[in-house]
Amino acid sequence: MLTAERDELMRIIRQLSYEQREVTLASGRKSDFYFDGKQTTLHPRGALLVGKAFYAALRQFPAPVQGVGGLTLGADPIATATALVSALEGQPLPAFIIRKEPKGHGTGQWLEGRKNVPPGSRVVIVEDVVTTGGSSMKAIERAREEGLEVLGVITLVDRQEGGAEFFAANDMPFVAIFTKAEVVG
Numbered sequence: 001m002l003t004a005e006r007d008e009l010m011r012i013i014r015q016l017s018y019e020q021r022e023v024t025l026a027s028g029r030k031s032d033f034y035f036d037g038k039q040t041t042l043h044p045r046g047a048l049l050v051g052k053a054f055y056a057a058l059r060q061f062p063a064p065v066q067g068v069g070g071l072t073l074g075a076d077p078i079a080t081a082t083a084l085v086s087a088l089e090g091q092p093l094p095a096f097i098i099r100k101e102p103k104g105h106g107t108g109q110w111l112e113g114r115k116n117v118p119p120g121s122r123v124v125i126v127e128d129v130v131t132t133g134g135s136s137m138k139a140i141e142r143a144r145e146e147g148l149e150v151l152g153v154i155t156l157v158d159r160q161e162g163g164a165e166f167f168a169a170n171d172m173p174f175v176a177i178f179t180k181a182e183v184v185g
C-alpha cells in the first residue's frame with residue numbers, strides 16, 4: 001500500500017469515523033470518544049483502502065493464509081474488501097463471517113462462507129476497532145471450535161486500551177493498521 005493511500009485512509013477515519021461523545025462500549029466501559037468503523041469500511045474509497053491495507057498486513061503472518069474473517073458486524077465489510085483486493089492481486093483469499101449467535105433457522109450455523117474455509121484452514125481474524133480484545137477473542141474461540149487455525153488478528157484501529165497486551169498474554173499475534181494516537185493524537 002502506498003504512503004499516499006495510507007494517508008488518505010487515515011484522513012477518512014479521522015473525518016468519518018471519529019466522534020467525541022459519551023458512549024458505552026462493547027465491554028461495558030464508558031468512553032468520551034468512539035470510532036464508528038463502519039463509516040470508513042462502507043465508504044467507497046475507505047473500503048478499497050481498507051482492503052489494500054489488510055491485504056498488505058497479511059504478509060506479517062506465516063504463509064499460507066487461507067482465509068480472512070471475523071465477528072459480525074464490524075468485520076464483515078473488512079473481510080469482503082480484503083478478499084476482493086486479494087482477487088484483484090491474483091492471490092484469491094476467501095472471506096468468512098462469524099455470527100454472534102448461531103442462525104436460528106435454515107443452516108443453524110455460526111460461520112458463513114463455510115465451504116471456502118474448510119476445517120484446518122489457516123485464517124486471520126479481522127476487526128474494525130480493538131478496545132479490550134474481548135470481541136476478537138470470541139471470534140478466535142468460535143473459529144477454533146469450527147476447526148480453523150487462527151494465525152492472528154488485524155484491526156483497523158487499536159484504541160490502545162489493553163487489547164495489544166491482552167493478545168500478547170494469549171500468544172496471539174496482533175497487527176494494528178492504525179493506533180488511536182496516529183489517527184487523533
Ligand SMILES: O=P(O)(O)OC[C@H]1O[C@H](OP(=O)(O)OP(=O)(O)O)[C@H](O)[C@@H]1O
Nearest residue numbers: 026027072073074130131132133134135
Ligand atoms: O475489543 P472490544 O472491547 O471487544 O471492543 C471492540 C468491539 O466493539 C465493536 O463491536 P460492537 O460490539 O459494537 O458490534 P458491531 O460490530 O456489531 O457494531 C467493534 O467492532 C469490536 O468488535
Ligand SMILES: O=C(O)c1cc(=O)[nH]c(=O)[nH]1
Nearest residue numbers: 025026027034035129131
Ligand atoms: O469498545 C468498543 O465497543 C468500541 C469502541 C470504538 O471506538 N468503536 C467501536 O466500534 N467499538
